[in-house]
Amino acid sequence: MNERILVINPGSTSTKIAIxxxxxxxxxxxxxxxxxxxxxxxxxxDQLPYREELVLEALHKSHYELTDFAAFACRGGLxxxxxxxxxxxxxxxxxxxxxxxSGQHASNLGALIGHELExxxxxxxxIVDPPVVNELSERATYSGHPxxxxxCVFHALNQRAVARRYAASIGExxxxxxxxxxxxxxxxxxxxxxxxxxxxxxxxxGGEGPFSPERAGSLPVNGVIDLCFREDMTKDKLKxxxxxxxxxxxxxxxxxxxxxxxxxxxxxxxxxxxxxAFYYQVAKEIAxxxxxxxxEAKTVDQILLTGGIAHSKIVTDAISGLVDWIAPVTVYPGExxxxxxxxxxxxxxxxxxxxxxxx
Numbered sequence: 001m002n003e004r005i006l007v008i009n010p011g012s013t014s015t016k017i018a019i020x021x022x023x024x025x026x027x028x029x030x031x032x033x034x035x036x037x038x039x040x041x042x043x044x045x046d047q048l049p050y051r052e053e054l055v056l057e058a059l060h061k062s063h064y065e066l067t068d069f070a071a072f073a074c075r076g077g078l079x080x081x082x083x084x085x086x087x088x089x090x091x092x093x094x095x096x097x098x099x100x101x102s103g104q105h106a107s108n109l110g111a112l113i114g115h116e117l118e119x120x121x122x123x124x125x126x127i128v129d130p131p132v133v134n135e136l137s138e139r140a141t142y143s144g145h146p147x148x149x150x151x152c153v154f155h156a157l158n159q160r161a162v163a164r165r166y167a168a169s170i171g172e173x174x175x176x177x178x179x180x181x182x183x184x185x186x187x188x189x190x191x192x193x194x195x196x197x198x199x200x201x202x203x204x205x206g207g208e209g210p211f212s213p214e215r216a217g218s219l220p221v222n223g224v225i226d227l228c229f230r231e232d233m234t235k236d237k238l239k240x241x242x243x244x245x246x247x248x249x250x251x252x253x254x255x256x257x258x259x260x261x262x263x264x265x266x267x268x269x270x271x272x273x274x275x276x277a278f279y280y281q282v283a284k285e286i287a288x289x290x291x292x293x294x295x296e297a298k299t300v301d302q303i304l305l306t307g308g309i310a311h312s313k314i315v316t317d318a319i320s321g322l323v324d325w326i327a328p329v330t331v332y333p334g335e336x337x338x339x340x341x342x343x344x345x346x347x348x349x350x351x352x353x354x355x356x357x358x359x
Contacts, residue, residue, distance in 0.1 A: 002070040005345055006117075007338045008055065009075040010109040013038065015051050017058060018338040019069075022346065025338065029058055044106055045098050052113050066121035070349060073341040076130025077108030081151055084133040084160055084198065085356045086344040089114045089125040093358040102132050102153070103205075126355060128344030129156040131205075135197040137296060153205045154189035155307070156198070161340035162306045162332045163193045178297040180289050180327070182282065182319075184309035185335070186255070188212040190285045192292035200292035202285075207242060210281030213255035213309075216246035217281065248274055257309050265314075279315070283322035290326045300327040307335055 009016040013035050019027040031054045033047075041047050059066070074089065079096040087093065089111045097111045107130070114125030133156035143150045159181040160174075167174040175196030182190045188210050191201040202208035204215070211217040219242075227233055249255040251274040252263075264272040286303060293300045303323055305316050311333040320329040347353035 001349070003346065003349065004069050005071055005073050005342045006059075006064075006066075006069045007073045007341050008110055008113050008117075009337055009341065010051060010106045010113065012106045015054060015109075015113075016338065017055055018342075019062075019064065020339070020342040023339065023342060027062060027064075028338065029062075031055070031058060044100070044104050044108060045112070047106075048109060048112050048116070051109060052116050055113060055117075066117055066123060069121075069123050071345045072114045072117055072123060072125040073345040074114035074125055074127050075107050075110035075337065075341065076127035076132075076157075077110055078102035078105050078153070079108075079111075079130065079132060079358070081132050081134035082130070082358065083135055083356070084129050084156060086126050086128045086348050086353060087130075087356045087358050089118065089127060090358055093127070096358075107131070126345050126348065128341050129160050131156055133160075133198065135199060136201075137199040137292070139295070140200040140292065150208075151203055151206070152198075152201050153203045154191060154198075154201045155183035155185070155187070155204070155335075156191075157337055157340050158183055158306060158335040159189070159191045159193070159198070159201075161336070161343065162304050164343070165332065166302060166304055166330060177301045178293045178299055179302050179304060180286055180293065180300055181304045181306065182286055183335070184212075184282065184305065184307040184315070186213055187215050188217070188282060188285070188307075190282075190289045192289040192296075194293060194296045199296055200289055205243065210285045211247040211278065213248045213257060214244055214246060216242040216250075248278060251277075257312060257315065261312055261314050275315075275318075279318040279322065283319050286319075286323045287326060303327050303329045304332060305329060306332040308333075310334070 003022040005020045007018040013033050015031045077097050093111050094115050097108045100108050111127050118125040131153050134152045141150050163179050163181050164174045167177055179193040187204045189202050189204040191198040209217050252271050260271050264275055290300050310316055310331050316331045348355045
């Protein structure tokens, strides 16, 4: 059986590609793009021909043909809210990726590049667990006012991949466990994974959850209202401030967690206080998500800490010490999106999971 997968992962100024034979990576390359050149192209969708051509050139140089692959595994973008899983790239998904129905981001190009390659080769393209996975329980959709419904934008791909990895490590099925998974990177998200579904989590981009290295997280509403009506504030300026210039960056002047941990070790009291507040907020969110587990399943089997920040033992020890009364903690440092995308497609090829239709 052909298990050669081409993985395509577009980011803001790069397009990562990789080739896997089963779960073994045999080739990878990061195609970097100049931000100024991308800006000249106009919208994100206008970058499609340029990025697709670079992918084709890289494959040609490495002596691969599109028909050599069993499938294309593409990063999913900001389309409509959907259940988790592996999805065929169909016309509806292409339409909504082009429109950016939940926001404009380079990840929207993943399905679009995959679609173009499928048209050229007949090889099927898929996306896996995009950031808009929404499996919230009904009670979790209540926000506090009927005009605002809670939605999800979180690290679905890595959270679910790590949860499956933990389940496999103990010889259990992901669908049989109740897990709390905390992804810690530029943004923070915590998911309550109950019997294979994420029944509660955050809109980590839209302002929920703990503050992160650069995002504000949940804020007092009155304070946000006051910011909105400042004479020097615009909608775009406020969004940039809360999603890119807040959190640890605003408190300390840097979003580099490694530098902050070293500064705290060297005796910087201001940095240590900011880090303590960060640990506290992350732990508090994990504890809050434990209520989702208790409400739906009565128990939490394990807490999993993952993402780039989880490389720091100082950070993971501090957070673990605050939450290990809920359940034991296991740490999975970093994230491997390329492998996670591959595994999602392999589950379909192996008949372990049925590909979903986006509609």
